Amino acid sequence: MAWMVSLGRWKRWVFTSLPYLAGPRILELGHGPGHLQAALAGKGFYIAGLDASRQMGKQAYRCIKREKFQPRLVRASAPTLPFATQSFDQVVATFPTEYILQKDTLASIQRLLRPGGMLVLIPFAWITGRGFLDRFAAWLFNVTGEAPAWDARWLQPLIQAGFNVSTQLQDLGDSQVMVILAQKL
Numbered sequence: 001m002a003w004m005v006s007l008g009r010w011k012r013w014v015f016t017s018l019p020y021l022a023g024p025r026i027l028e029l030g031h032g033p034g035h036l037q038a039a040l041a042g043k044g045f046y047i048a049g050l051d052a053s054r055q056m057g058k059q060a061y062r063c064i065k066r067e068k069f070q071p072r073l074v075r076a077s078a079p080t081l082p083f084a085t086q087s088f089d090q091v092v093a094t095f096p097t098e099y100i101l102q103k104d105t106l107a108s109i110q111r112l113l114r115p116g117g118m119l120v121l122i123p124f125a126w127i128t129g130r131g132f133l134d135r136f137a138a139w140l141f142n143v144t145g146e147a148p149a150w151d152a153r154w155l156q157p158l159i160q161a162g163f164n165v166s167t168q169l170q171d172l173g174d175s176q177v178m179v180i181l182a183q184k185l
Contacts, residue, residue, distance in 0.1 A: 009175055011035050013125045014094045016170045016177045020120045021045070021090055027112060029078050029093040029100070034060030034071070036094065041069035048072040048088075050081065079104040086114045094122040101154070106161035113184040119163065121180040123154060129174030158182045 014036050023045035031037055031049030037060055040047040049072065051057055057075050064071040076082055078099050091109050093100050100106075100121065109119055129135075158165045163182035170177040 013177050017092050017120050025088045027088045027091045030096050031060050034063030038064050038067040050074045052077050081108040088112050090118045092120045101157040117184045119182040124178045126176045
């Protein structure tokens, strides 16, 4: 479904997080089908993933094993992250739902990150291409109310949780991706 909605760009949008992830220990929240897990393992990082969906866990496991890496996947919800305190250098979440901004989730992320650690969020992407399908998809998102609405209010919960926050808009030519960087102080 994500592939269809993004006109085949979903994986590329998820991979816009890669330049911001330097490891060596990374946790992905909402790991989905495992593409980012496999890519990060391929860079030699220790990567763990968490997702509440049993189906995504199975799909990610197969994806990671197919790439010849050891899956480290946990089925759980983000507010109760079952990892040791200060056990990760970075936490990444691509296209998360609002759970990511809940106080208990942000407190758990703060607990898991080492001092100076970074939460890398990819909350939104917009199709900006000028082709017929691109324009149609953008129109359809606007008409149905599904177009991502970027608003600085996304940053307030992160700031209140004690993160130093910055944003970057990545232009991919036919789309744009919002990146939020939240560093633990």
